[in-house]
Every structure is written in C-alpha cells, then in structure tokens.
Amino acid sequence: MRLLKFFGWSIVAVFCGLLLGLSGAFLYLSPGLPSVEALRSIQLQIPLRVYSSDNKLIAEFGEMRRTPIRFADIPPNFINALLSAEDDNFANHYGVDPSSLMRAATQLVKSGHIQSGGSTITMQVAKNFFLTSERSFSRKTTEILLALQIERQLTKDEILELYVNKIYLGNRAYGIEAAAQVYYGKSIRDVSLAQMAMIAGLPKAPSRFNPLANPARSKERRDWILGRMYKLGKISEADYTAAINEPLNASYHVPTPEVNAPYIAEMARAEMVGRYGSDAYTEGFRVTTTVPSNLQEMANTALHEGLMTYDQRHGYRGPESRLPGKTREAWASELTKQRTISSLEPAIVTQVDKNGLQVLTRTGEEHVAWDTMKWARPFLNTNSMGANPRQPSDVAAVGDLVRVQRQKDNSLKFSQIPQAQGALVSLDPQNGAIRSLVGGFAFEQSNYNRAMQAKRQPGSSFKPFVYSAALDSGYTAATLVNDAPIVFVDEYLDKVWRPKNDTNTFLGPIRLREALYKSRNLVSIRLLQAMGVGKTIDYITRFGFNKQDLPPNLSLALGTATLTPMEIATGWSTFANGGYKITPYIIDKIESRNGDTLFLANPPTVPQGGSATDGIAAPNSESFTVNATPVAGEVPGNAAVPQTPAVAERIVDGRTTYILNSMLQDVIKLGTGRRALAMGRSDIAGKTGTTNESKDAWFSGYNADYVTTVWTGFDQPESLGRREFGGTVALPIWMNYMSAALKDKPPHVQPEPEGLLSLRVDPVSGRAATPSTPGAYFELFKSEDTPPSVNELGNGTAPGSPLPADEQAPIDLF
Numbered sequence: 001m002r003l004l005k006f007f008g009w010s011i012v013a014v015f016c017g018l019l020l021g022l023s024g025a026f027l028y029l030s031p032g033l034p035s036v037e038a039l040r041s042i043q044l045q046i047p048l049r050v051y052s053s054d055n056k057l058i059a060e061f062g063e064m065r066r067t068p069i070r071f072a073d074i075p076p077n078f079i080n081a082l083l084s085a086e087d088d089n090f091a092n093h094y095g096v097d098p099s100s101l102m103r104a105a106t107q108l109v110k111s112g113h114i115q116s117g118g119s120t121i122t123m124q125v126a127k128n129f130f131l132t133s134e135r136s137f138s139r140k141t142t143e144i145l146l147a148l149q150i151e152r153q154l155t156k157d158e159i160l161e162l163y164v165n166k167i168y169l170g171n172r173a174y175g176i177e178a179a180a181q182v183y184y185g186k187s188i189r190d191v192s193l194a195q196m197a198m199i200a201g202l203p204k205a206p207s208r209f210n211p212l213a214n215p216a217r218s219k220e221r222r223d224w225i226l227g228r229m230y231k232l233g234k235i236s237e238a239d240y241t242a243a244i245n246e247p248l249n250a251s252y253h254v255p256t257p258e259v260n261a262p263y264i265a266e267m268a269r270a271e272m273v274g275r276y277g278s279d280a281y282t283e284g285f286r287v288t289t290t291v292p293s294n295l296q297e298m299a300n301t302a303l304h305e306g307l308m309t310y311d312q313r314h315g316y317r318g319p320e321s322r323l324p325g326k327t328r329e330a331w332a333s334e335l336t337k338q339r340t341i342s343s344l345e346p347a348i349v350t351q352v353d354k355n356g357l358q359v360l361t362r363t364g365e366e367h368v369a370w371d372t373m374k375w376a377r378p379f380l381n382t383n384s385m386g387a388n389p390r391q392p393s394d395v396a397a398v399g400d401l402v403r404v405q406r407q408k409d410n411s412l413k414f415s416q417i418p419q420a421q422g423a424l425v426s427l428d429p430q431n432g433a434i435r436s437l438v439g440g441f442a443f444e445q446s447n448y449n450r451a452m453q454a455k456r457q458p459g460s461s462f463k464p465f466v467y468s469a470a471l472d473s474g475y476t477a478a479t480l481v482n483d484a485p486i487v488f489v490d491e492y493l494d495k496v497w498r499p500k501n502d503t504n505t506f507l508g509p510i511r512l513r514e515a516l517y518k519s520r521n522l523v524s525i526r527l528l529q530a531m532g533v534g535k536t537i538d539y540i541t542r543f544g545f546n547k548q549d550l551p552p553n554l555s556l557a558l559g560t561a562t563l564t565p566m567e568i569a570t571g572w573s574t575f576a577n578g579g580y581k582i583t584p585y586i587i588d589k590i591e592s593r594n595g596d597t598l599f600l601a602n603p604p605t606v607p608q609g610g611s612a613t614d615g616i617a618a619p620n621s622e623s624f625t626v627n628a629t630p631v632a633g634e635v636p637g638n639a640a641v642p643q644t645p646a647v648a649e650r651i652v653d654g655r656t657t658y659i660l661n662s663m664l665q666d667v668i669k670l671g672t673g674r675r676a677l678a679m680g681r682s683d684i685a686g687k688t689g690t691t692n693e694s695k696d697a698w699f700s701g702y703n704a705d706y707v708t709t710v711w712t713g714f715d716q717p718e719s720l721g722r723r724e725f726g727g728t729v730a731l732p733i734w735m736n737y738m739s740a741a742l743k744d745k746p747p748h749v750q751p752e753p754e755g756l757l758s759l760r761v762d763p764v765s766g767r768a769a770t771p772s773t774p775g776a777y778f779e780l781f782k783s784e785d786t787p788p789s790v791n792e793l794g795n796g797t798a799p800g801s802p803l804p805a806d807e808q809a810p811i812d813l814f
Contacts, residue, residue, distance in 0.1 A: 047281065059265035065174065067177040067181070068177070069164065082164070084234060180195075182253055183253070193243045209221045212252055260297065263437055266447065267452070272287060290586055290601075295741055302733050309732070335360065347403065422441065424438045424710050426741070429706070451564065456713060458696070463557070464575060469539040480510065486522060569584075581650075602646055606648050654750075678735070679735055699733075703748050708738055760779075763775050
C-alpha cells in the first residue's frame, strides 16, 4: 500500500512539475509567440492558372501544386484515415496528447535520440505554419504552447482544414486535393478508400512512403492505416477486405491543359508577373484570356498542317541520326532522350520490308505503311529534290531515328520535323481581343514567339497601307497610274535601283484597283513617290507602327519595313472595322483566390453607326504594345460592375476603308488570293505578300468578325523555294483556319458609310463611261472627289494623273 501511495504521489509530483514547467515556459515564451488569429487569414501559396475564354485550363505556373479544399468537402473516410494514422485521439484532446508525449519521452530515454515528437495534428499545424523542423526541446515547448492556444481559438474542423491544405505530400503536391490529382488524376472526393489511406500515410514521410518512389513501403503503410481504421470501428470488415486487396495503382499525373495554347499562356504569365511580380506565382490568381478554345485549336491545326505540307513538298532530309548495330535496349534508351515535337513522335527503324517499316516507339514495336512514305523524295535544296522512292529501303534503314505521326485510327504515318517556321495571329477587329495565336510549329521545339517577336519584311501585304494613304490623298480606285519601267540612280554612290514586278512584265497605265489585286510593284512605287515618302510614313504610323521600322525611301512601297505578324494584324484591323484603331489585348479578367474580380478589360471598341469621317485623329507614331488594360485599371473586391465602354479612335475615313475593302475583295476574286474562292464566302478580303527570293511569305485577310495574319519563313532567312509565295504557303494556312472559324457564320461585312457614289467607269481610260462603253463597270468614289469625266489625264503629279517613267528625277534611296 505504501508503495502504491509512493508511486501515486510521484506521478502527481511529476504532473505538477510538468504544469509548473509549462507555466514557466508560457510566461517566458508567450511574448514571442505568434498570433493564432493569423491562421484565420493565412494565405497558402496557390499557383497561377490561365484559362481560355470558355473556362478551359491552358496552363498552371508555380512551384507548389495546391488546390485548397473546404472541410465540408473532405470525405469522411479520408478524415477517419488521417486521424487513424496521425492522431486517433484528436476529437478528445486540447491540442496536446499526454499519452503521446509520454510515449515519445520513453523512446527518447531508451534510445537517447528523439524518435517521434508525440505530435498531435494541432501541434503539426503549429509547426507547419509558425515554426521550423528543428528538433529541440525549446522548439517542442513552443509547439505545445501554440497548440494549446490554437485549440482555444479555433474549432476542430478549422484545425483539420488548415492541416490538410498545408501539408507536403511529395511530388510538389501540397494539400490532399493536389495529392489526389498528382497520384490519381482526380479529386480527393472521387478516390477510393484504399487510395485515401495511401494519401493519409504520406504526411509521416512523403519520400519514404511515396507510392511512385517506394511502392512496397507505401502499400505497407496504406494497409497498416486500413487496419487501424478497421480496429477503431471506422470501416466494416467488407470495406477493409476490399481495400486491402486493391492494387497500388498510383501514377504520376501533371495538370493536363485542356487547350494547347503555350504561347498564349506565356504571354499571360509575363503580363501577370509585370503586374504582380513574384506574387503572380503564389497568390492563386485565376486569369481568363480572350482566346476561345475552339479557335485556338483551329489555329494550331492550320499552322501545323500547313508547315507539314510545305515541308513534305520539298522532300525528305534523312534521319535525325543513325544508330545501326545497337541493341534493342540501347534503342529504347535513346528514345527516352528524345522529345515529342508537336504530334511527331520519335521512332527507331528496326526492320525494313516491301510493305513499310517496323519501328520501335516508346509504346513498343509498331508498323509504318509504305503509302505514308511515298512523299519522301531526297531533299537536295529548296528548289530541287531527288527521284521518287520506289520502295521503303530507298527512304530508311535499320537504326534510323525518324519521326512518325499518330493518326486517328492509331496507325503511324512517316514524317519529319519541318525546318520552316510560321506564325498565326487572329484578332477581333472590333475591340482588339486576341482570338488565337500560334508563335511557331511547336513550343517545345522553340518558345520564341514569332507572332510577337519576329520582325520580318511583309512584302506586298504592306501595300494596302500605301493605297489607303493614296485614297485619303485624293486618288480613287479608278485612277490610272503607269505600270512601266523606272530607274533610280544615286549619283553620289553610283548605285542604280531598277525595281520590277514579280512577273517582270509591265502593263502600262492601269487602274489602282487592278494594280492592287495584281500586286504591281511599279504602281506602288509611283504612288509613294507622288505622295512623298515622309508624308506617307506619317500617315502610316497612325496604324500603330513604329516610325523607325519604316524605311524612309521608296522601297517602303514594296513592303521592306520590318514588322511582326501582330503589328501587321493590328494595322489590318483598321481596314476590317471601318477605320478605327484598336489595341490588342490577351487578358479579359483576373480573379483572386476567393473568386473576387480584380480586373475586367474595357478595351476601346468600335462604335456602331456614326459618320465615316467624324473624329479622324492626326497621324501619330505610338509604339505597339499588347495591353490588357487599355482603359480600366485594377478594381478592388467584386468588380463585376458595369463599365462605360471606351470608344475606339477613328484614324481613317470610313469611306476609304470601304473602298479599300472592295479592292481587297478583288484580290480574292481576281488576284493573287484566288485560291480562297474555294471557301465560298463573299465577305472575305485580303492580300498576299512575298519578299525577295521568297524569304518571307504572308497572307493577311479578314471579314468583320476576325482579322488574321499568317507568316511563314525560316528563322534564319533563306529562300522558301523559287515556286513558293504567299499564295502557296501562307494562304492555305489562312484558309484552313478562317474556313473553320467562320463555319456556319453568315457573311459579315462593314456597313456602307454615307458619302459614297457608285459610277460607271471606262476600264481603259478611267473616265466616266457612256452607255455604249464596252466593259464598263461600277466604281466607288467619295462624293467630293472630282468625277473622272472632267479630270483630264495629264502628265502632272496631281491625284488622278499617271506618272510617266521618263519624267522621274533621280532619287536617293540608299
């Protein structure tokens, strides 16, 4: 009896000593303890997510994969699994479990080392949010004191919610929702009981019990947790048996974009970093772009197929490398080093026969049919190829590292990675919203965004800006200008420039309308010379071009400016919308982690109706920038409030753009864009562009819904081939995209403005036609223009006059 009393009083003494010790520690440490109230407003790191305009995921940026989940959304079975593994007395203790601490102390006495901390979930919350992982008595004491404070100020549900969203669970997954996505590709609400137990076993040691790195240990830990759940009465025997027998089926899942738009994602990311700095990656911003997923996929397909078609037209350049005599294991190892570029998978030829090839891909041995290889004539240069292959052995040999493309029926097509590059950008001409953008054949091949960064010569696709200047300077679509040889001499440098047309033919006096759809270089040069280079440049800069990118000489008429596809598309938007300047933007809305709207785009928008000449601004030379905030700034809180739409600035007479639009429609009907007639649409207009030696090939075109520019060429400028032009390389890509984008849409053109006349004109003289004039046609004129019937054609340089070659003075072009 005395011995029992002694032990009893000893326990009381120890307990009192612990209380006194904790009280002293509290008095000593409490001034430095953090405020528990801060946990209520804690901001967990959440990645930046970028979405299409129809709310499909484009990309996620940030080191920590985390998707916070509310306590009410956590499955009860997961809570039971977690508590069974980490703290089965959680519901009963007040932040500290004395029995767990005593067990940890016993382990310390026996081993001389801290084996476990005896931590409750509340203590782990205190450590994870406020403390380091240092193992020391002072840190443990602070942890205990914080846990006691947390229990006094937060509910058990709040503590659990903090815990499951904060903990690290391996593979960059923070929180149980992220872990479920990483290991099983679905929400924690949708995983099985066995999978919940596996996730619940990770907090103890995310690397040791990781199902990807250590599946055996992970299964052992999972089964132990299931056994604890059964022992504690949390699951039935049937549930336990089924879960124990479920195989460990975890695999690595990364957030899968629902839309393939990496160039769009990078533009949005860069703008967010510009706005918020490094917080952009951690504050859980949700960015909605202006890009609909369907249009972006159409753009991807169009550019990809167009570049592949061009590339195969010029033959096969041979295997990427040759690995003859290697073992199958060596080939398989080599494949792991190769990336899939766009849809082109790496493959190694293992056998060649008359029916095609046997190739080793990452999924095993597969067949490539001979019919898919017949295009592969040997590439000699961009202008010539070798003979047609007669059998598969003419194309490939065993050990060749080649590229294959998987078809819809899962068969393989022989292919190669194109060397030529391209870009496509499509805008809403009414407000500047970017509707699709592709900056190259494949982002994984090169993240260089050619749509935004590649400054190239636009060739004849630039001519409409010169013609716009002419129409605003008193010229008409019926004005005759001489398409004849002309020579310019620099008397100081002894240089001679003899510009010529693409066909090296000359048509004599020709109407501006015909000159544009036939893309006559000499007419463009004469127009620019008559208007004056400086004056014309001042006019053209109003479209948003930088003055320094426009050469101050007559070569400007041939498109020798250096401009990006985005800049060209932006300028062309003015033709599509009736004379207004728009500013491209990519971000439509920014939301906080809580769903509050932080920003809503309010871009200057083309007004409906109004005079064709009202509000025309003086020329300017503002530089181009992509701007998601042309008018509205960031607004606090729930900012989904109506905003007064900003009105776009008119920069060109609406009658000018209407007349020019009809001329550009003739490019489709009669000129270099005739291939687009296959689209069967009456509302499209556009212009091809090809530079010297076919180093750049362009097509820009539009209706009132979309303005789209396509560029193709090599990153290091070289010829695309002597028979390659804007109409053969860029136009098919444009057609592929616009046909899909405008499918089932009715014709949409800009309305005819007031102040226009339609007169019958003699196509030969450019004068008003009589009833008996053969071939007379109706032409559009501004009401104040001098009717061609009384405008005698002279030899001067006034608007409406031809410019004979023999009257041109030498001019300094160099």
